[in-house]
Amino acid sequence: MKTRIIKSPNMTVILGQITDNLLHQHYAVQLTVALNEPFEVITASSRYRASDFAAKPMVKHQLNSAGSVLVLLVNPASRFGHTLSKHLLKEDHSAIPEQLLTPLTVLAKQWHQQEISDQRFLEFLKQLTDGLVHTCSFKQPLGDTRISQALDYIERYHERVIPATELADLTALSTSRFLHLFKHVTGVSYRRMQLWLRLMASFDLVGSTLTMTQLAHSSGFADSAHYCRTFKECFGYTPSAVFKRSEFESITTNKKTTG
Template sequence: MELIEQENLIFKAGDTGIFLGKVSENETHQHYALQLTVSLYDTFEIQSEGEVYRSEAAIVQPQVPHHLDSQGHPVLIFLFNPASAIGHFIGKHLTNQPVEDFHEIWIDYLKMFAKDLFKNEINEKTFLSACINSMAEFNDRCLLAKHKVDKRVLASLQYLDRHRREVISLSEISEEMCLSESRFQHLFKEHTGISYRRMQLWKRLISSFDLYTSSKNLTELAHKSGFADSAHYTKTFKESFGLTPSELFGASHLVVE
């Protein structure tokens, strides 16, 4: 059965973002997440730091500037929290380059689910459940590895998840973790690869996906997500995804777990 043409799809499962569709008109950007890109057919192209990479499946490490062109074919993109079990395992145990080919049997299952969705053999909710279950199985491998993210860093991420609608100051989070501000900042960046401030911005961006359909406009969405105004939200969003919120959401259908 031939694949049918349809709009781009955005899925959100916890702090993992999933995109399924075609990508071309994005500007060079970088983000907190570890990115896995999988082509359903042929290859895609990633440009980063003057290099051009062509691949069927590749990892882009956190905070690596890049531009993605799916070459007219649909791609499946996962954005993993690098401090999560799966993000840490892939980033620290399976890859070591800023941009790197990624070959796993797991990838074939992801392709199969995406193709089944495009063929209308499964619906969006079933596709999302299949991806989540696949990640859960992969997590078993992650847990067998030495997962050395500091417990205080993991606790700080969990604290932010519980207060995702608030702006948590450096002094507050440091006190909660019983560390000085300077020690907390050093420890946090050592284990996540990003500053506490940038990570908190990323958390707010991801939480905005949950709020998109219930918000009347971009200003309300920005405020509900913890941003000062729509300009700050749009600027941060474009720096992270290479597209404005209107460009991404306007061309996509959003499915939230």
């Protein structure tokens, strides 16, 4: 089965095998669930086998799976991402909390076995993540209303990467104050989030006739070298390996799946 990628404004879902990647780190919160057999986990300080794995943003890790796995890459500045980072995940990397692991595993296996469609999978996933956010009683996950306002704006205009100056104007803050406050509240820098969003935007161009340089420019990178280097640092793969049509299939949806 080809590895499949589904995108939404605040989450990227990957279903398939993970092999031959390198130690890497990225902006997203990562959740990984084995669908048939345990996978190997390598971090900066450990190496072990597991059936599930969770990592906070910017935690170095490497996975190798002979069988299929489900990977969720969650924007840590979304409500679900913030709930994961600040409430459910106690360590930088750990097992997935049981209240999330059990229903997520069931849902992943149903999707993997084609018992439910992509759309139904996304709908059920949204119900699950919304329920966890509600259970945590964290209706305002970001403790500053100005940052909440900025994040709502980012989500509303998720099809473009918004300059920090635009959000500073929106929140009536200086650019430097906005950048400081954003990192203080969310735990990640806005510039790092911009870089991640540009990488995610490049997935929309999979299968196009663009050259790597054109794809890099279209996604907001200065050149293909910067794009390829950033991509490999975040995923442990080169973009050409990920976008190879014979191995990977990309499915993009603009439907919100988490908020």
